[in-house]
Amino acid sequence: MIQSMVHVLLALISAPLLQGVINRVKAFFGGRRGQPLLQPYFDMIRLLRKGAVYGNTTTWIFRISSLAAAAGPAAILALLPLGRVPAMLSFNGDMIVLVYMLAAVRFLMVLGAMDTGSSFEGMGASREVLLAALSEVAFMLCLAALAAAAGSFSLSGVYREMDTFGPVSVMSATVLLILLLSENCRIPVDDPRTHLELTMIHEVMVLDHCGIDLCLIQYGSALKLWVFSALFSGICFPFAGRSLWADLLAGLAGVFATAVVTGVIESTMARIRMKRLPEMLSLASVLALTAFLWEILV
Amino acid sequence: MIQILLLASLGITALGAAACSMPFLKGRVAPLIGGYSAAAAGGAALLAAILVLVNGGQACFSSVWQLPFASFSLKLDQLSAFFVIPVSLVCGLAGIYGTGYMADEGNSTGGRLSWTWFLLLMGSMITVIAASNGILFLVAWETMTVSSFFLVTRYHEKGEVRRAGWIYLTASHIGTALILVLFAFPGAAATGSGTLVHPACSHGLFFLLALVGFGTKAGIVPLHVWLPQAHPAAPSHVSAVMSGVMIKTGVYGLLRMLTCLGSPEQWPIWWGWVMIGSGAVSALYGILNALGQRDIKRILAYSSVENMGIVFIGLGVWMTGASTGNALMSSLGLAGALLHVWNHSIFKSLLFLGAGSVAKASGTRDIELTGGLLGRMGRTGLAFFTGSAAIIGLPPLNGFTGEFLIYWGAFSAVYGDNGFHASVSGLLAITALALAGGLAMICFTRLFGTVFLGSPRSENAGKACETVGSMYIPMMILAVLCLAGGLLAHLVVGFLPGVSIASGTPEVLGRIALVSLALPAGMLLAGALRKILLSGRSTTTSDTWGCGYILPGSRMQYTASSFSLPALLLFRGFVSLRLTTRSNGEYFPNGLSLKSGLRDSFMHRLYEPLFRSLHRLSGWFSGMQHGRNQLYVLYMAAVLLILLLWELGV
Numbered sequence: 001m002i003q004s005m006v007h008v009l010l011a012l013i014s015a016p017l018l019q020g021v022i023n024r025v026k027a028f029f030g031g032r033r034g035q036p037l038l039q040p041y042f043d044m045i046r047l048l049r050k051g052a053v054y055g056n057t058t059t060w061i062f063r064i065s066s067l068a069a070a071a072g073p074a075a076i077l078a079l080l081p082l083g084r085v086p087a088m089l090s091f092n093g094d095m096i097v098l099v100y101m102l103a104a105v106r107f108l109m110v111l112g113a114m115d116t117g118s119s120f121e122g123m124g125a126s127r128e129v130l131l132a133a134l135s136e137v138a139f140m141l142c143l144a145a146l147a148a149a150a151g152s153f154s155l156s157g158v159y160r161e162m163d164t165f166g167p168v169s170v171m172s173a174t175v176l177l178i179l180l181l182s183e184n185c186r187i188p189v190d191d192p193r194t195h196l197e198l199t200m201i202h203e204v205m206v207l208d209h210c211g212i213d214l215c216l217i218q219y220g221s222a223l224k225l226w227v228f229s230a231l232f233s234g235i236c237f238p239f240a241g242r243s244l245w246a247d248l249l250a251g252l253a254g255v256f257a258t259a260v261v262t263g264v265i266e267s268t269m270a271r272i273r274m275k276r277l278p279e280m281l282s283l284a285s286v287l288a289l290t291a292f293l294w295e296i297l298v
Numbered sequence: 299m300i301q302i303l304l305l306a307s308l309g310i311t312a313l314g315a316a317a318c319s320m321p322f323l324k325g326r327v328a329p330l331i332g333g334y335s336a337a338a339a340g341g342a343a344l345l346a347a348i349l350v351l352v353n354g355g356q357a358c359f360s361s362v363w364q365l366p367f368a369s370f371s372l373k374l375d376q377l378s379a380f381f382v383i384p385v386s387l388v389c390g391l392a393g394i395y396g397t398g399y400m401a402d403e404g405n406s407t408g409g410r411l412s413w414t415w416f417l418l419l420m421g422s423m424i425t426v427i428a429a430s431n432g433i434l435f436l437v438a439w440e441t442m443t444v445s446s447f448f449l450v451t452r453y454h455e456k457g458e459v460r461r462a463g464w465i466y467l468t469a470s471h472i473g474t475a476l477i478l479v480l481f482a483f484p485g486a487a488a489t490g491s492g493t494l495v496h497p498a499c500s501h502g503l504f505f506l507l508a509l510v511g512f513g514t515k516a517g518i519v520p521l522h523v524w525l526p527q528a529h530p531a532a533p534s535h536v537s538a539v540m541s542g543v544m545i546k547t548g549v550y551g552l553l554r555m556l557t558c559l560g561s562p563e564q565w566p567i568w569w570g571w572v573m574i575g576s577g578a579v580s581a582l583y584g585i586l587n588a589l590g591q592r593d594i595k596r597i598l599a600y601s602s603v604e605n606m607g608i609v610f611i612g613l614g615v616w617m618t619g620a621s622t623g624n625a626l627m628s629s630l631g632l633a634g635a636l637l638h639v640w641n642h643s644i645f646k647s648l649l650f651l652g653a654g655s656v657a658k659a660s661g662t663r664d665i666e667l668t669g670g671l672l673g674r675m676g677r678t679g680l681a682f683f684t685g686s687a688a689i690i691g692l693p694p695l696n697g698f699t700g701e702f703l704i705y706w707g708a709f710s711a712v713y714g715d716n717g718f719h720a721s722v723s724g725l726l727a728i729t730a731l732a733l734a735g736g737l738a739m740i741c742f743t744r745l746f747g748t749v750f751l752g753s754p755r756s757e758n759a760g761k762a763c764e765t766v767g768s769m770y771i772p773m774m775i776l777a778v779l780c781l782a783g784g785l786l787a788h789l790v791v792g793f794l795p796g797v798s799i800a801s802g803t804p805e806v807l808g809r810i811a812l813v814s815l816a817l818p819a820g821m822l823l824a825g826a827l828r829k830i831l832l833s834g835r836s837t838t839t840s841d842t843w844g845c846g847y848i849l850p851g852s853r854m855q856y857t858a859s860s861f862s863l864p865a866l867l868l869f870r871g872f873v874s875l876r877l878t879t880r881s882n883g884e885y886f887p888n889g890l891s892l893k894s895g896l897r898d899s900f901m902h903r904l905y906e907p908l909f910r911s912l913h914r915l916s917g918w919f920s921g922m923q924h925g926r927n928q929l930y931v932l933y934m935a936a937v938l939l940i941l942l943l944w945e946l947g948v
Contacts, residue, residue, distance in 0.1 A: 051835035055842040057753045059672045061683075064821060067828070071820025078813065091809045092802070096705050097693060103739060104692040104817060110739075114747030114856070116842045117670070122747075122856020129743055130865050133736025140732035144725060147713040153706070197845055207843050212828050278868050289725075292712075296721045 003244045004088045008077045010252065011230075015222040016040035018229065018259040022186075025263025044218055050211035057117040058208070065112025066213035066220075072105030073223035079155060080227055082251035083234045084163065085244055086156035095143045095155045098227075099136060102183075105220070106132055113205035120197040124204035127274070131189070131201070134281035135182050141288035142175040146235070148295045163240045167298075171291035173236040178284040180228040180262065182277070184221065187266040189277060199274075229258040300357035303346035304374060304428065307386070310339040311421035318413040325405060332413025333397035333768075336420055340390020343382055343424055350379035351793050358430070368433035372425070376795035377557070380636065381427045381550045384643035388542045389420040391772035395651050396535040398768035399658065412452050416536065418445040419544070426547050432481050439477065439547075443470040446544060449536040450528045462527035469524035473514030480507045480555070501559050505569055508555040509576070516548030518610060519580040520900045522603045526587070529599035530663065534654020537595055541602045542647030546639055549609060557796075562620030562628065567719050570618030574723050577610030578730035585737040586873050589744070589862040590896030593663045594653045597745055598646065601689065604734055605642045609635045611727050612704040619707060622720045626710045626800050633797045634703030637790070641696040641783055645688040648776035652682035655769055656749055659762035665748045665858050668759045672750040675764045679750045681773035686742040688780040691735055693814030696783025699807060703791075705731060706806075740865050748858040755852050785811045859894055866896070874899045 020037040027034025036042070054062065078088045079098050087094070110129055113121035147153055149168045150161035162169060182189040185202035192203050206217050233254030241247045272280060314335030318328050350357055356375035363370045374382065396416065403409030418441060425438035447470070451463035514521040525545075529537045559565070584603030591597045612635025619627030655678045656671060657663045672679035688695035704727065711724030754760035764770070783790070788807035791799050844850035866875050878893040922933075 048831060052832055052837045054837070054839050056839050057670060057751075057842060059751070061672065061751060064825070067821040067824040068817065070824050072817055074820050075813065075816035078816065089809060089813060091806050093702060093706050093709070093806055093810070094813075096702055096709075097810055097813055100691060100693050100698055100702075101814065101817060103690065103735070104687070104814075107687060107690060107692055107739065107743060110743045111747055111751060114743065115751040117752030117852065117855045118842045118844065118850075119854050119856045120843075120845060122752075122861060125743065125747070126740075126856065126861045126864060129736075129740040130868070133733065133740055133865065136736040137729060137732045140728050141725075144709065144712050144728050147709055148721070151713050153709050153713055212831055216824055216828070292725060296712075296718070 001088075003085045003248045007080075007082045007085055007248060007251070008088060011077050011080075011223065011226050012074065015226040016044065016219065018225050018256070019222055021256060021259040022263040022266065025260055026267050029264070029267030040218070040222065044215045047211055047215035047218070052211045052213065055116045055118075055208050058115045061108070062112045062115040062208075063213075065108045065115070066209055066216045068105050068108040069220035070216040070223070071220075072101055073220050073227055076101050076227055077223065080230055081156040081159040081234065082230050082248065083237075083239060083254060084160055084241070084247040085251055086160070090154045090156035092153045095147070095153070095158070096140075098155065099139055099143070102224075103132070103136070109205060109217075112209075116208045118208065120204050121207055123198070124201055127201045128205060131182055131277060131281065134278055135179055135284070138175055138281055138284035138288050139179055141285055141292060142172050142179070145288055145291035145295055146172050148292055159234045162235055163238045165238055168291045168295050169235050169238070171287050171294070173232060175284045175288045175291070176228070176232040176235060177261075178280065180225075180232050180258070181265065182281060183228055184225045186262055188269045188272040189280075191271050225259075226255065229255045229262075233258045300346045300349050300374060301359045301372075303342045303349075304357065304372060304424075305359065307339040307342035307346070308421050308424060310335050310342065311417040311424075314339070315414045315417035315421070318410055318417065321407070323410055326401060328410040328413055329397045329400050329403075332416060333393040333395075336393025336396075336417060337390040339417075339420060340386040340393065343386035344390070346374060347379040347382035347386065350374050351376060351383070351795075363434070365433055368437075369431050370434060371431040372428040373430035374428050377550070377553060378427050380795045381546060381639075382424060384546065384640055385420070385423050385427065385543045388643055388647045389423070389539055391775060392535040392538045392542075392647060392651065393420075395538070395654070395769050395772045396533070398766045399535055399654055400533065401766075408452060412449060412533065412536075415445040415448045416539075419449065419536075419539065423544060423547060427550055436474075436478065436481060439474065439551075442544065442547065443467070443474065446528075446532075446536070446540055449540075450532045452533055452536070453531070456531075459531040462524075462531035466524040466528040469514055469521065473511050473521070476507050476511035476514075477551070480504065480511060502566065502569075504555070504559055505565075505572075508552050509572065512548040512551040512555070513576070514548070515545060515551070516606050516610075517545050517580075517603050518576050518606060519583045519603060520904060522580065522584065523898060523901045523905055525602055526591075526596045526599045526898065529602075529650075530593050530595040534595070534650055534657065537598075537654070538647035538650035541599060541650055542643045545602060545606060546643060549606070549613075549635075549639055552613075562617065563623065565617055565621050567618065567621045570614050570616075570621055571719075571723060573610050573614030573617055574727055574730075575614075577607045577612075577614055578726060580604065580607030580610060581730050581734040582607070582737070583872065585734050585741055586866070586869050587896060587898060588741045589737065590859075590866050590873065590875065590894075592666055592858065594656060594665050594668075594745065594749065595650065595663055597665075597741065598649050598653060601738070601741060602642075602646060604738065605638070605646065605689070608701065608704065608731065608734065609638050609642070611635075611730060612638060612700070612707070615704055615707040615711070615724070615727050618720055618723045619711065622711075622717060624711060624716055624720055625798075627707045627716075627720065627724070629797050629800055630703050630707030630710060630803070633791055633794050633799060633803070634700050634705075634707060636700075636794045636797065637703060637787065638697075638700030641688070641700050641780075644776055644779050644783060645685045645695075645697060648681060648685040648773055648780065649689065651769070651773050651776070652678055652685060655765045655773070656682075656762075659765060660756070661758040662756070665745065667756040668749045669755040669852065669855065670751065670753045671759065671762055674762050675750075677764060677770045678773065681770065681777040682750065683746060684777040684780050686746045688784070690738050690742050694781070694784045694811060694817070696780050696787070698810075698814070699784055699787035701731060701735070702807075702810065703803075737865065740862055744858050744861045748861070752855045753852040755855070784814070787811070863894060866894075874902060 019040040110125040113125040150158040190201040237254040239250040360371040422441035429435040588600035615631030688697040691697040708724040708727040711720040788804040880891045
């Protein structure tokens with residue numbers, strides 16, 4: 001139990017560091033020295049010092065959207081196992097609650113974007129909900145395959161059982177990696193660094209957020225990246241240590257290794273055309289389905 | 299006591315209906331009598347049903363009736379009480395809403411009579427659910443159809459309303475015809491009074507008849523075509539009743555019929571497959587079509603098709619679980635389906651009432667002409683926001699709980715060794731629920747975002763103002779119920795009829811409520827932090843970022859059609875999307891236009907050709923009908939002659 005709490009605390013503190021690691025990996029591949037590892041923290045502190053500017057058309061929806069962006073993933077941490085370290089709260093069906101909590105955050109973020117009445121943010125919102133609808137299917141199927149393989153309906157149970165690496169793990173880990181990239185707006189799905197609003201997905205939804213609100217959103221995305229990294233690394237780097245403390249350390253190493261993997265993918269891949277993204281997410285669904293059928297038939 | 303309450307509620311609806319039909323009522327009196335007798339009747343029936351559900355047991359009332367085989371027998375058992383609760387609640391609140399909504403129609407005959415039909419609809423729904431005699435059931439079922447037909451055609455001056463009314467009447471009667479066949483079998487006349495076994499006919503045929511007959515009322519694809527026609531045509535408080543609770547009488551009828559077909563363990567496995575399959579098709583087809591509509595009430599009507607699909611998926615999970623001997627799967631499937639029946643009746647009636655307020659305030663049901671209403675209609679907007687979040691199934695609201703139990707039932711088929719049928723049907727249920735959930739997110743962010751957020755897209759929408767208290771207070775009550783249903787589901791699941799709830803289920807639901815409360819709690823915390831940090835700093839407002847463009851207008855906003863077009867293009871194979879583009883084909887094009895529209899494939903490709911050919915076919919017989927009496931007498935004589943010859947054995 002104490003390990004679970006330590007995990008949540010560490011996640012809350014060091015989630016922005018993942019972004020720093022990804023940036024350094026990308027800089028390494030680009031032949032640059034790159035920004036300091038702690039740059040995401042510096043950015044957030046700078047944003048926290050600012051005042052606020054709100055759009056004329058916006059209502060309370062816009063004001064609460066940024067709050068949800070930070071609070072949602074933080075609440076989800078309570079349901080998140082790290083490798084074999086169980087979650088603070090685990091019960092039958094916590095995996096479904098996790099998916100739907102993410103959906104609740106997305107609901108408010110999308111409405112916050114539409115609240116501005118900007119065509120760009122509407123466009124981003126439209127793309128976001130479509131990709132989310134497709135990735136939710138892949139996510140659910142992947143969870144079904146994992147539940148079938150582990151014989152458990154709670155995330156902690158699944159991650160406790162999945163300590164060997166079989167075909168189902170390979171397929172589920174691939175699905176989770178695709179989900180990590182698409183849900184966290186990484187290349188090849190979305191490129192946060194592009195300068196053209198027309199080509200963005202997630203970043204364009206937060207064009208009108210500034211100051212503290214933007215800081216909350218950035219912190220929330222860091223936490224969300226942590227959530228998906230933990231889900232991916234628990235399957236991809238299964239490790240069963242002697243004690244839970246060893247598992248915790250291994251889990252943390254796995255999360256940061258995932259950040260490195262993400263950085264490598266971002267450095268070596270081009271962005272996929274927007275029209276092809278649904279194909280990629282459908283591929284993830286098919287892969288998850290294959291994992292499931294493999295589990296029950298083979 | 300319970301009998302008295304139930305009869306009192308039926309009596310109030312009858313008296314109120316009679317009173318509203320009196321031609322000497324003037325002005326605002328008819329709406330007040332109608333609305334508040336609906337509320338009083340709803341209160342009485344609600345109390346009766348809650349007493350039955352909490353105390354257990356059942357309440358019966360019987361009295362003689364002159365019709366052969368018929369008796370005026372009412373029985374409120376657990377299943378009936380379960381369905382009476384949403385009916386009485388939603389009808390009562392919709393009645394109160396109607397007093398405000400129909401206030402300016404009090405003087406007209408149509409407006410006054412609409413209250414008669416409304417109360418008749420309410421009374422007949424309660425009777426349908428409480429009837430324990432087959433003839434009484436059928437009479438009430440028919441009264442329900444006819445009274446709602448007259449409510450749908452309230453504004454019959456418009457051609458589209460008349461068309462909607464006819465489609466509704468035709469669809470209902472095709473369904474009723476099958477139910478009549480079902481009841482014509484011996485022994486069926488006494489519904490709910492024992493098992494229905496007839497050696498000459500297999501249970502499978504009964505099941506299919508019940509599925510199609512009651513499925514028409516429930517709005518299951520491909521029998522759904524009347525919903526998107528009838529709901530937009532009817533006044534909004536009537537749509538709330540029809541979509542919120544009347545379609546649930548179809549589910550009730552199906553469940554009641556199923557209880558007569560032996561114990562669930564003996565049902566063949568294909569029943570479960572049929573239920574999950576039809577549920578999955580309805581859920582996906584319904585929500586995909588909702589994505590392409592511009593009429594706010596048509597969006598909600600298609601979303602009802604989706605939600606009834608979810609209920610059917612839950613029932614299918616129940617039946618598959620029972621057939622394969624998986625007790626956890628079956629109890630969770632039924633519990634989830636029943637809970638979703640309640641939840642859907644709450645948030646869908648809330649959304650329809652909200653749609654009525656929006657249409658009244660902005661003068662249009664076309665969402666592309668609305669926008670920015672949240673600033674002007676704060677209370678309506680807050681209620682609509684709650685309803686939208688609930689219908690997507692977001693925790694901590696009530697929509698999540700039912701879907702969660704169905705998910706759990708389906709997952710319990712997946713983990714552990716359950717054999718091929720259970721696992722694969724469970725997986726089908728999971729896939730359909732997940733995809734429908736994601737598409738519902740598109741649909742309702744589009745709806746709420748377009749109507750309530752941004753800036754107004756038309757002059758009328760810019761002048762909209764908040765409605766009267768009798769309209770927003772019922773919505774507020776429903777919104778609070780959405781929240782309560784999400785947080786207190788663990789107290790409710792124990793009272794679901796026919797469900798032996800697995801141990802641990804209430805605990806899990808309690809934990810879900812706790813976890814999902816962490817989201818608003820965290821938001822409060824972050825909000826407090828922001829408030830502290832912002833105190834003393836400048837907080838200003840400014841124009842939305844327009845990419846440097848200096849004259850942004852409300853027409854530059856993203857439209858609802860563009861919002862959902864990528865999804866529709868992706869699923870183009872399943873919906874009939876029509877895109878017409880026009881351009882001059884030059885390098886510097888001008889006069890470009892793009893038009894998108896969605897037609898219901900079943901209406902367009904199945905029913906319209908079918909009824910056209912029926913019409914052609916009947917045209918062949920029109921030669922027999924001249925309107926000349928001599929000819930008709932000749933026909934009769936000819937038939938008599940043929941019968942005579944037959945009798946003589948020639």
